[in-house]
Amino acid sequence: MGTKEKSVTSSKTSSKEDILHDLILFNDDFNTFNYVIEALVEVCGHDFMQAENCALIAHYKGKCPVKKGTLSLLSTMKRELDFRDLTAEVV
Numbered sequence: 001m002g003t004k005e006k007s008v009t010s011s012k013t014s015s016k017e018d019i020l021h022d023l024i025l026f027n028d029d030f031n032t033f034n035y036v037i038e039a040l041v042e043v044c045g046h047d048f049m050q051a052e053n054c055a056l057i058a059h060y061k062g063k064c065p066v067k068k069g070t071l072s073l074l075s076t077m078k079r080e081l082d083f084r085d086l087t088a089e090v091v
Helices: 033-044 050-059 069-081
Strands: 021-026 063-069 088-090
Touching: 021 033, 021 050, 021 069, 033 050, 033 063, 033 069, 050 063, 063 069, 069 088
Parallel strands: none
Antiparallel strands: 021 063, 021 088
16 A cells, blocks of 8 residues: 655645735726727736627626736736726725
8 A cells, every 4th residue: 555645735834925816907988998908918918809808898797807816916917007097906
């Protein structure tokens, strides 16, 4: 019989930086679809189809999660979206 090793991960060893968060894009009545799509491609690294789908979801549902990642990564992306006059939040 072979021995089995188990790795035990303690939640105490995880830092706040390891926790994944969501970057949420909110709908607005000011920016065009093309502008939002371009911003998502440039800031979040989306391809055109992904950016277009996110823009449509935000438009019809009021908001859309556009990226999952660490707090520091998403905070940087949020600032860039803010700079482009898009409304976003990290949760």
